[in-house]
Amino acid sequence: MSDSKSKRLRDPVHGLIVFAETEPLDLLAWELIDTPEFQRLRRIRQLGVSKFTFPGATHTRFAHSVGVFDNARTLTKVISREMKRNEQIFDAPRSEVAIIAALLHDLGHGPFSHTFEGVQESRGVKKRHETWTADIIRNPNGSIRGLLERYRVGFCEEVAKLLEAEDPQDIYHAVVSSSFDADRLDYLRRDKLMTGTGAGAIDFDWLIDNVRVAEIDIGAPEDDEPVNKVSTFCLASKALPAAEQFLLARYTLHQQVYFHKATRCAEHMIGKLLRSISTVANNGKNVEKMTGLRKEHPLIRFFGKNGECVENYLALDDTVIMGSLNALTAASDKTISEVADRLCNRRLYKTLDVADVGHDDGKKRQRQRTITRDFEAEIKAGSVMIDEKASISIYSEIGGDDDRTHKKLHILDGGKPVEISRLSDIIKALEKKEQFTRFYFEKEEDREKAQRKKGQNHD
Incomplete structure (x- = not known):
């Protein structure tokens, strides 16, 4: 770098985040932050369309990723402390891999993140953002790979592999994937702050002070094979009350923010819009007239035939889609123009929650069957959408597997x-x-019709 002085960023969650001129890894992190791939995260909101419901939820994956980096440095210091306490050797190079992986972990998020992944899955493309992240890091034509290899030969592949790994590997992998990883230690505090959600508390300093490293059993033994063990973060017993509050804060955020009915509705509408655009783009006929977008538009390029490459993916972000809504309202395709207009003016579909019959699971299932039967044609046509993939427990995780040990x-x-x-x-x-389980109705009269049948359900 031409200027090797320490760099600083002010953050509402972490305070002053310093990139020290005496620390080569900090200087590498600063260079990575300055790449186009990382700067793109300024244009992807951490909570997607939650701003429709929580006006303050405008924070980005850029701010989040820098916060995760700061958490990762803290957690590797914890590992070093615990290694000394247990008379074990601290692996400094492996810790560097974990810190940089934490910084880059969100590079592969598409616009509106998990909503975009859902659209891709419906098109038969099951490529999670972790895979896109690894592809972006390895991209020989990108800015990331060269910086990592200049720091240390083979560093690029080490970082990519750590982010791709689905199964726990060691305590350094726990920095980016565990019950107490750097990611959730940032997004829980940041999302709580930016949405104004008051319930639950996160006593970060006390929790960090009580983090320990211990081996846990993962998976079930097969025949005479021993149970697999892996080192991960645990908490000392005196931190139990703080741990309860930590999990309750996460539970509350899922309940009140991530699964808010208006947010989920807007996500489904964006999904509907993107699927319609992808169908037209892939067909390749009358694209400009049917979508209102020029053929060179990033959405048309990506959803067109053979368009799913790293370069086209990186051209997509939230601002590309939100900035295209006015043009999309002129589309000749009625679904595209109508949904785009609704999103422009926040005229969301009307929601009906099957839980309005009460908490009895049998009654809720009966209500769902009745509405599904009565609006079968509308559901098939897309004017009524069903949302039955949202579930919450104390271990709920957005777009992830919450049942893994x-x-x-x-x-x-x-x-x-x-x-x-x-x-x-x-x-x-x-x-x-x-x-x-919720239904989203394009026509208010359909929603009212379904609501009138409350209490009259029968099979």
């Missing part, structure tokens, strides 16, 4: 790691998944 919080009890629900009645009570 290494993603569950463990407390040291008598020196041995114990999953927290075995020690806390509060957490145990919230282990059972609660299903959210």
